[in-house]
Amino acid sequence: MANVTTIHEDDVLINEHGYNDHFHDHHHGDKYQTNFLTHYVFSMDHKMISKQFLITGMFWALIGAAFSVIFRLQLGFPEQSLAWIKPLLGKWIVIDPTTGVGTLMPEFYYALVTMHGTVIVFFVLTAGLSGTFSNLLIPLQVGARDMASPFMNMLSYWFFFAAGIVMFYSLFVSTGPFAGGWTAYPPLSALPQASSGSGTGMSLWLISLILFVISVVLGGTNYITTVLNLRTKGMTMWRLPLTVWAFFITAIVGLVSFPVLASGFFMLITDRSLGTSFFLSDIFISGQALDRVGGSPILYQHIFWFLGHPEVYIIILPAMGLVSEVMSVHARKPIFGYKAMVYSLGTIAFLSCIVWAHHMFASGINPLISNFFMTFTMIIAVPSSVKVFNWLTTLYRGNIRLNAPMLFALGFVTMFISGGLTGIFMASTPIDIQIHDTYFIIAHFHLVMGVAAFFGMFAGIYHWFPKMYGRFMNEAMGKMHFWGTMICAYGIFWPMHYLGMAGVPRRYYSFDAFESFKHFSEMNKFITIFAIAAFFFQLLFIINFFYSIWHGKKVKSKNPWGANTLEWTTPIHAGHGNWPGNLPIVHRWPYDYNKDEREFVPQHIPLQPGERSDGEH
Amino acid sequence: MVQAFENSRNKIHPHKFLLYVAIVSISMMFAAFTSAYIVKQAQGNWLEYSFPIHFYFSTATIVISSFVLHRSFTAYNAGNEQRYKQFLLLGLGLGICFVVLQYFGWLALYEKGVDLKGNVSGSFFYLITFIHVLHVLGGIAALLLAVYHAFSLKFKVTASRRVKLDLVTTYWHFVDILWVYLFIFLLISK
Numbered sequence: 012m013a014n015v016t017t018i019h020e021d022d023v024l025i026n027e028h029g030y031n032d033h034f035h036d037h038h039h040g041d042k043y044q045t046n047f048l049t050h051y052v053f054s055m056d057h058k059m060i061s062k063q064f065l066i067t068g069m070f071w072a073l074i075g076a077a078f079s080v081i082f083r084l085q086l087g088f089p090e091q092s093l094a095w096i097k098p099l100l101g102k103w104i105v106i107d108p109t110t111g112v113g114t115l116m117p118e119f120y121y122a123l124v125t126m127h128g129t130v131i132v133f134f135v136l137t138a139g140l141s142g143t144f145s146n147l148l149i150p151l152q153v154g155a156r157d158m159a160s161p162f163m164n165m166l167s168y169w170f171f172f173a174a175g176i177v178m179f180y181s182l183f184v185s186t187g188p189f190a191g192g193w194t195a196y197p198p199l200s201a202l203p204q205a206s207s208g209s210g211t212g213m214s215l216w217l218i219s220l221i222l223f224v225i226s227v228v229l230g231g232t233n234y235i236t237t238v239l240n241l242r243t244k245g246m247t248m249w250r251l252p253l254t255v256w257a258f259f260i261t262a263i264v265g266l267v268s269f270p271v272l273a274s275g276f277f278m279l280i281t282d283r284s285l286g287t288s289f290f291l292s293d294i295f296i297s298g299q300a301l302d303r304v305g306g307s308p309i310l311y312q313h314i315f316w317f318l319g320h321p322e323v324y325i326i327i328l329p330a331m332g333l334v335s336e337v338m339s340v341h342a343r344k345p346i347f348g349y350k351a352m353v354y355s356l357g358t359i360a361f362l363s364c365i366v367w368a369h370h371m372f373a374s375g376i377n378p379l380i381s382n383f384f385m386t387f388t389m390i391i392a393v394p395s396s397v398k399v400f401n402w403l404t405t406l407y408r409g410n411i412r413l414n415a416p417m418l419f420a421l422g423f424v425t426m427f428i429s430g431g432l433t434g435i436f437m438a439s440t441p442i443d444i445q446i447h448d449t450y451f452i453i454a455h456f457h458l459v460m461g462v463a464a465f466f467g468m469f470a471g472i473y474h475w476f477p478k479m480y481g482r483f484m485n486e487a488m489g490k491m492h493f494w495g496t497m498i499c500a501y502g503i504f505w506p507m508h509y510l511g512m513a514g515v516p517r518r519y520y521s522f523d524a525f526e527s528f529k530h531f532s533e534m535n536k537f538i539t540i541f542a543i544a545a546f547f548f549q550l551l552f553i554i555n556f557f558y559s560i561w562h563g564k565k566v567k568s569k570n571p572w573g574a575n576t577l578e579w580t581t582p583i584h585a586g587h588g589n590w591p592g593n594l595p596i597v598h599r600w601p602y603d604y605n606k607d608e609r610e611f612v613p614q615h616i617p618l619q620p621g622e623r624s625d626g627e628h
Numbered sequence: 629m630v631q632a633f634e635n636s637r638n639k640i641h642p643h644k645f646l647l648y649v650a651i652v653s654i655s656m657m658f659a660a661f662t663s664a665y666i667v668k669q670a671q672g673n674w675l676e677y678s679f680p681i682h683f684y685f686s687t688a689t690i691v692i693s694s695f696v697l698h699r700s701f702t703a704y705n706a707g708n709e710q711r712y713k714q715f716l717l718l719g720l721g722l723g724i725c726f727v728v729l730q731y732f733g734w735l736a737l738y739e740k741g742v743d744l745k746g747n748v749s750g751s752f753f754y755l756i757t758f759i760h761v762l763h764v765l766g767g768i769a770a771l772l773l774a775v776y777h778a779f780s781l782k783f784k785v786t787a788s789r790r791v792k793l794d795l796v797t798t799y800w801h802f803v804d805i806l807w808v809y810l811f812i813f814l815l816i817s818k
């Protein structure tokens with residue numbers, strides 16, 4: 012520990028107060044990547060891995076969104092000819108030989124809906140969101156050279172990548188991808204003969220998601236260990252930024268719930284291929300009873316939702332962390348109730364593990380059990396409201412910069428409120444039995460999870476883009492992206508509440524047969540138009556993103572936003588190892604904004620004589 | 629990679645901590661299996677059967693192998709090259725024995741008429757023990773690597789080799805304890 016390292020001129024501060032970790036004493040090991048392959052492809056640098064997660068996530072987001080546009084066209088304009096997308100979708104569009112009108116095959120409609128859900132929930136909002144930002148920010152914000160195991164971290168990405176390849180391949184098999192919904196309930200998922208996607212499509216779906224679970228576990232193990240073991244000197248737990256707290260808690264939730272999903276999948280696999288009957292019973296196929304008895308499809312639902320509900324919080328917690336940080340920086344105010352924010356994250360995470368059966372109120376479970384789950388589901392609203400209150404209070408009398416990251420952070424809060432409120436209605440069993448599996452549910456979770464998590468992600472991307480690429484994203488385009496998406500999101504999901512209250516069921520290919528839903532056709536058109544518009548606004552974002560990587564305004568100083576966290580103390584283009592010279596030492600919490608006449612005081616600045624330290628007490 | 633850990637906060641090595649976290653996660657998977665077992669059992673239609681003797685032997689084998697590997701680890705730390713190598717090899721042998729015994733146990737169970745495809749209680753037994761064996765095979769792969777290192781490298785007590793050996797034995801103790809838990813669970817709840 013005694014060795015003195017060379018002083019880098021641009022890092023005087025860090026060196027003055029630096030913490031010697033021998034970074035320059037050992038020149039062996041994997042740290043110094045040279046060739047293209049180890050730098051861009053099999054990189055072990057957490058910053059590169061984070062970009063890989065982000066760009067792969069964006070690829071899947073584009074696919075998932077395109078799927079939704081296609082099935083929305085079917086719902087909004089069922090009579091319109093879809094012949095023009097035949098070149099893309101091939102035999103899934105059937106063209107009437109006499110009229111030339113192209114229609115989407117019902118089987119493929121279900122496949123699209125299923126893939127939309129699977130891809131966005133797992134690949135975009137889990138891997139693309141927590142994969143990207145946990146990787147980017149955990150080591151940088153706790154002051155570590157890299158993750159505890161850079162190798163496992165690399166594997167985590169490549170397992171995710173492999174999961175994507177398998178899922179992508181399943182889109183092209185002749186019987187189509189899986190079509191039984193993202194929750195993959197048996198018997199549609201357990202009997203290969205059940206529907207066209209239940210054969211090869213479902214097998215590939217299972218393989219893909221098992222690879223995905225491995226990726227999550229490898230990543231999460233690393234995140235937890237890095238936070239607990241590799242914090243720099245002075246970085247106590249109560250000085251961690253809320254982002255890191257959120258990623259840390261998310262990783263814990265992921266590690267306890269994803270393996271449970273894996274066990275359910277193993278049972279599903281044996282049911283499919285080895286003739287067991289874990290989830291199958293009393294099935295008749297064309298009048299013939301299947302010889303698979305004794306199983307219980309409800310058992311699968313319990314297992315699935317034991318992951319499934321925590322999963323939705325795995326998606327939202329990182330977004331909450333990002334929003335808290337972005338909001339505090341751009342409101343130039345300390346986050347209100349730092350500790351309450353941490354405790355509420357923890358409470359939400361804990362409660363999320365004991366409310367899963369609120370997805371099963373209509374499955375015939377014991378009403379007594381329903382009551383238990385109803386109560387705890389409603390209690391989740393308490394820590395959620397604490398968070399909302401604290402965000403609003405952080406804004407109060409802040410010096411708000413209304414730039415793109417801040418706008419998306421604000422958008423997150425509105426979406427979270429609108430969607431969260433409907434959750435409380437659904438938590439009440441008598442109401443839920445009416446609205447279960449209707450568009451009300453779709454509206455609820457798209458606002459509270461879908462759009463909100465995307466907004467958190469966008470806030471994070473606009474905010475940390477300068478750190479990732481050394482350039483800014485275009486601000487005007489960013490604002491357009493925000494307002495467009497915001498308006499479209501409400502345009503799409505607000506009307507769905509009305510559809511749901513009227514009892515319009517989700518996952519239906521067409522409503523022609525229902526006299527009572529006829530008058531909703533205009534509303535369905537309205538929704539579809541907004542969905543198409545929303546899609547184009549996302550293209551704006553993608554253009555902005557890639558244009559800015561090469562041509563965006565260059566970042567001139569290390570800390571362009573005037574933020575307090577450690578990632579802004581690294582050079583603009585930090586190499587592997589993050590800090591040249593010593594690691595920074597931390598002297599304060601991350602939210603010293605507008606303190607004692609100082610605009611902001613980064614974490615590595617020591618306390619002045621007589622200065623009181625905030626946040627920790 | 630050494631340099632990244634100079635600022636490690638806990639006394640415990642980060643890689644060991646990684647292992648502990650992974651163990652929690654693997655345990656959750658088996659917790660799910662056993663909870664599903666309990667839930668399903670409560671719904672009735674449950675076949676009861678007694679275990680073939682093989683499983684008692686395999687349990688004894690894996691418990692002994694754990695002790696043996698522990699001795700190997702302490703011998704390594706004490707610089708006792710011969711003991712370390714002997715016990716390591718013995719531990720590996722016992723580990724392989726365990727897998728073989730499980731396999732014959734399955735065959736014997738099948739002979740008794742408990743089929744994977746039949747009553748769910750049998751399906752659970754095969755599936756749970758099979759997934760456990762997969763984890764044991766992972767441990768055997770790690771042990772093979774450890775044996776290879778032990779015999780191919782010149783004997784030296786170094787911190788990094790101690791950590792590696794520690795990781796392998798810790799994981800092995802875990803699959804051992806996991807098996808004992810599963811065995812007792814299956815025994816009393818059938």
Ligand code: HEM
Binds near residue numbers: 439459
């Ligand atoms: C105030 C807190 C919340 C409450 C009380 C609540 C309650 C519920 C209930 C009762 C359901 C089941 C409805 C049904 O299927 O009949 C549900 C569905 C759902 N919720 Fe929430 N929720 C809340 C917040 C959230 C959050 C924060 C997220 C995600 C970040 C979320 C995501 C979902 C999803 C994805 C579904 C539907 C899954 C599906 O069936 O495909 N909810 N919610």
Ligand SMILES: [Cu+2]
Binds near residue numbers: 319320323367369
């Ligand atoms: Cu839920």
